[in-house]
Amino acid sequence: MRDDMDCKEVQKLFIPFINDTLEVKYLDAFLQHLEECQDCREEYDIYYTLIMGTRYLETDAAKAGEWVDSAEKLNGAQDYLTTYRLRRLGKIVIGVVICLSCMILFV
Numbered sequence: 001m002r003d004d005m006d007c008k009e010v011q012k013l014f015i016p017f018i019n020d021t022l023e024v025k026y027l028d029a030f031l032q033h034l035e036e037c038q039d040c041r042e043e044y045d046i047y048y049t050l051i052m053g054t055r056y057l058e059t060d061a062a063k064a065g066e067w068v069d070s071a072e073k074l075n076g077a078q079d080y081l082t083t084y085r086l087r088r089l090g091k092i093v094i095g096v097v098i099c100l101s102c103m104i105l106f107v
């Protein structure tokens, strides 16, 4: 899988992203593209507002005042990705430390 996506690919992922069903392996390229591509960013804002706006009106969220705007959603995803990466890195570091301890013990 290439790291960079074209606009068509990115736009296909708007709905999964908004629904929180986008696979994490696509998330990085997706967020990066939206950062760099003004067209997709605008398109995303429109999608997001339409979908979330409809849902917001249909549910009681309006009463509770739970509105996350499109930019907050992107920031949240970026945070999620960072946490996800740190966790994975943490696992690698622990693995390396265990290996090194074994080597020291057995040498």
Ligand SMILES: [Zn+2]
Pocket: 006, 007, 010, 033, 037, 038, 039, 040, 041
């Ligand atoms: Zn684009």
